[in-house]
Amino acid sequence: MRKSNRAAAGAAAWKMVYDNTQQGKPSVAARVKALPRMLGARMRGQYQELSTSKIVLFLVALAYVVSPIDLVPELFIPIFGVADDVGIVVWLTAALLGETERFLHWERIGADHIEGEVVS
Template sequence: MRKSNRAAAGAAAWQVVHEGVKPGKPSLWARTRAIPRMFGSRLRGRYTQLPVSRLLLYVLAMLYILSPLDLVPELFIPLFGLADDAVIAVWLTSGLVGETERFLEWERYGDDYIEGHVVG
């Protein structure tokens, strides 16, 4: 993902969390509930718009955040130890915000939904 796309995704995640949901957009709760369905649909091969590589990165990011092991431990370098977790959490949140919106649209329109557009 290019730097400008990451910044836009991060801004969108911040907006959803702090400013609430815009009319016509899925709520934060709807997006959160969609994550297990999205992963399940991808693993069953139904939702193919989520590449397996990105799915694996999302899972690894979740495991890293939840894991007691850190790349940069807070004990030795407190500021950087927290920063690495924060960076990964922001990346994961921004990625899931966009991905769950696409997934919810795909659920709504089924196979007529391709790359952000309803076909047919």
């Protein structure tokens, strides 16, 4: 990737993170910190919105990216070999960001109900 493309991608990612915090959405750091809490709440049976099949999909995707065994090997077809890994990483990242945002919303609503406030 060219240096100018990396800089543009970095700037776009920073803008997305910064704009999300300005719009009242959780930051990427807050979502990353929520991941262990989300999994813990799911294991304790408190958070039912995260299905077992999604957890399995996340683990399979993570194993695929980390594994040295590849569907399309980089050695034989370099562009497509990297593209499948990038596609899986993008999907996994987007899915985890979405799930953690829903979890943070669930936590906020749960806290509001505990305090006796009505959430609209």
